Amino acid sequence: MSQRGYYVNLHIATRSRNLRLTALRAFLKFAARRDVSSFYVIEQALGVPMKRFERPMLGFLTRDEMLAVLGEPGNTWTSKRDHLLLTMLYNTGARVSEIIGVKVSDVVMDESACVHLRGKGRKQRSTPLWKSTVQEIRFWLRLNPTLGADAALLPNRDGNAMTRFNVTQRLNIAVNRAVQVQSSLSNRSISPHTIRHTTAMHLLQAGVAFSVIALWLGHESTNTTHRYVEADLTMKDKALARLQEPEVQTCRYQPPDDALMQFLKSL
Secondary structure (H helix, E strand, O other): OOOOOOOOOOOOOHHHHHHHHHHHHHHHHHHHHHOHHHHHHHHHHHOOOOOOOOOOOOOOOOHHHHHHHHOOOOOOHHHHHHHHHHHHHHHHOOOHHHHHOOEHHHEEOOOOOEEEEEOHHHOEEEEEOOHHHHHHHHHHHHHOOOOOOOOEOOEOOOOOEOOHHHHHHHHHHHHHHHOOOOHHHOOOOOOHHHHHHHHHHHHHHOOOOHHHHHHHHOOOOHHHHOHHHHHOHHHHHHHHHHOOOOOOOOOOOOOOOOHHHHHHHHO
């Protein structure tokens, strides 16, 4: 605690620092229009640069790993809900906050089946659903006839919407079960956001355009979607295979036949 009573945090993450700096810059630009006399000081503060940082490689699952995590719906109410939860996460590539906010009325199950998601900044988007997902939702609603239009599609035992912790906990259980089938899942940190990356990567590998994937995931810019190309080594290998290798023949080194070599040979 400093003398002025402000708490100084010396362990601020780089992204948090840049986010706070962005907010500060917005305020200073507003203040510059209100107090022209302080423009010189404000201009110096606006000159503080953003801190650079290395973006971690995106983690994702292969199709076999994802299918192992999904597994088969069990006989209990919780296992059926968890299977639908993971299926919708993979189908839509939604964020956790988006999937737990889905209400029964947000699901459209006619010929153009889709689910309405509420993303960042209260932006809404519609994501199509597989026929198998629609069938599972229909079965789930028949199993829970008391769920009204405004009720959470995936509630907890109390009938309320699931929390982020609930979703992470149920995913960990599914991953621990899937390790018995896919040993590559062991000792890996798999979060609900990993499934979101998996959906995007599988769409990219299927040949879906960047702009469509960006709309699918609710990205404001396609630059975010381009990160998936950096993470996919298989696509890079295919691209390298299309590039013809240079036909270079390596020759064994032959020393020049100079006077020193002649002298050494004569010894």
